[in-house]
Amino acid sequence: MIFALTIFVLAAFVGVEVVSKVSSTLHTPLMSGANAIHGIILVGAILVTAHSPAWIITVLGFLAVLLATINLVGGFVITDRMLEMFAAKKAPKRSDEVTAA
Numbered sequence: 153m154i155f156a157l158t159i160f161v162l163a164a165f166v167g168v169e170v171v172s173k174v175s176s177t178l179h180t181p182l183m184s185g186a187n188a189i190h191g192i193i194l195v196g197a198i199l200v201t202a203h204s205p206a207w208i209i210t211v212l213g214f215l216a217v218l219l220a221t222i223n224l225v226g227g228f229v230i231t232d233r234m235l236e237m238f239a240a241k242k243a244p245k246r247s248d249e250v251t252a253a
Contacts, residue, residue: 187227194220
């Protein structure tokens, strides 16, 4: 138990350091790759849940599907927001333009 907790804490520290060193121009491609991986995890969770022989596995599988879906949708929302930051901005309308009626 102590060994597993130690590995988890070290992995968390390494993950934070690696992600904090990524430049802002690489975040969007990394998020797209992570979304693809989360989609594969979601399909795996659905398959495991569909073939579960016991009710406890079905409940845990449903929880896995729910959490994977939230993770996948949230990743796409964040990626969309990040891509909006790089989109060309529209020129504002001038107030002195005359509109035809």
